[in-house]
Amino acid sequence: MSAPAAAGSNALTIDVEDWFQVENYKGVIRRAEWEALDRRVVRNTDRLLDLFAAAGVRATFFVLGWVAFRHPDLVRRIVAGGHELASHGYGHARVVTLSPMAFRKDLRAAKRLLEDIGGVAVRGYRAPTFSMSPGSTPWAYDILAETGHAYSSSVFPGRHEGAGSAEFAPFREPRSGLLEIPMTAVRAALLGGRTVPASGGGWFRIMPYPLFAALLRQVHREGRQGNFYLHPWEIDPGQPRPSGVAALPERKHRIGLHSTEARLMRLVRDFRFDRMDQVFAADLGGLPAIGPAPLRTAA
Ligand SMILES: [Zn+2]
Numbered sequence: 460m461s462a463p464a465a466a467g468s469n470a471l472t473i474d475v476e477d478w479f480q481v482e483n484y485k486g487v488i489r490r491a492e493w494e495a496l497d498r499r500v501v502r503n504t505d506r507l508l509d510l511f512a513a514a515g516v517r518a519t520f521f522v523l524g525w526v527a528f529r530h531p532d533l534v535r536r537i538v539a540g541g542h543e544l545a546s547h548g549y550g551h552a553r554v555v556t557l558s559p560m561a562f563r564k565d566l567r568a569a570k571r572l573l574e575d576i577g578g579v580a581v582r583g584y585r586a587p588t589f590s591m592s593p594g595s596t597p598w599a600y601d602i603l604a605e606t607g608h609a610y611s612s613s614v615f616p617g618r619h620e621g622a623g624s625a626e627f628a629p630f631r632e633p634r635s636g637l638l639e640i641p642m643t644a645v646r647a648a649l650l651g652g653r654t655v656p657a658s659g660g661g662w663f664r665i666m667p668y669p670l671f672a673a674l675l676r677q678v679h680r681e682g683r684q685g686n687f688y689l690h691p692w693e694i695d696p697g698q699p700r701p702s703g704v705a706a707l708p709e710r711k712h713r714i715g716l717h718s719t720e721a722r723l724m725r726l727v728r729d730f731r732f733d734r735m736d737q738v739f740a741a742d743l744g745g746l747p748a749i750g751p752a753p754l755r756t757a758a
Contacts (some may be wrong), residue, residue, distance in 0.1 A: 485555030
């Protein structure tokens with residue numbers, strides 16, 4: 460039997476991109492090569508959809524425009540499953556490397572495409588590799604608001620990818636008023652008060668499960684809600700191994716791939732999870748209407 464569900468609820472979020480689009484492989488896989496590589500994002504995301512349906516849990520899927528353009532049926536299956544459709548931008552360039560104009564173009568392209576395919580409003584955005592913050596890219600929040608997004612979930616407390624933020628709880632970026640829902644981190648008493656990510660991805664694959672669960676329970680004791688993320692490729696141990704990757708990035712990418720699916724399902728049994736727009740509805744100013752709804756009439 461699994462442990463009883465913890466009192467706090469948590470957002471379950473999936474960043475829908477493929478194994479070759481990660482920052483770790485940027486040095487060995489050029490963007491121009493993406494098209495020809497073994498695409499695994501559809502089967503891996505479908506696997507997650509099946510697992511979530513069986514577990515009766517809903518999630519938020521931050522879908523990359525590049526993926527949505529090539530696999531519109533996958534986007535429709537996400538919406539049909541009762542999940543929240545959100546944006547991971549179009550081309551997966553780190554926000555700190557983009558001009559405001561390039562960022563606006565990337566955001567618009569992704570949002571329009573996802574809404575046209577999914578038939579639902581896209582309210583949320585997650586920056587590639589959490590590469591923005593009020594301090595490093597304040598203009599990014601203005602542009603998110605201007606392009607019709609209601610929230611971002613794009614920053615890590617502490618230093619991260621040239622961005623990061625001091626805030627642990629959801630906050631309104633002062634200039635734009637846009638809601639930022641940071642990734643979960645805790646000052647871990649177990650680790651001498653150090654700030655430790657407790658939000659998924661590589662850290663979830665590396666940490667012993669009981670430690671991760673203990674950190675998440677600390678989040679709830681502090682009166683916060685968790686914000687968990689994973690990529691479809693993180694449950695896929697059969698993905699190709701590109702040559703020329705240095706030992707450390709290769710280890711970082713591949714560690715725990717065999718056991719992540721089982722750990723993820725243990726996590727959703729042990730804790731309560733739901734879509735981001737449900738878990739953080741109070742911060743967003745009310746519960747959203749769920750379900751496919753026409754966005755615009757034909758013009
Ligand atoms: Zn990403």
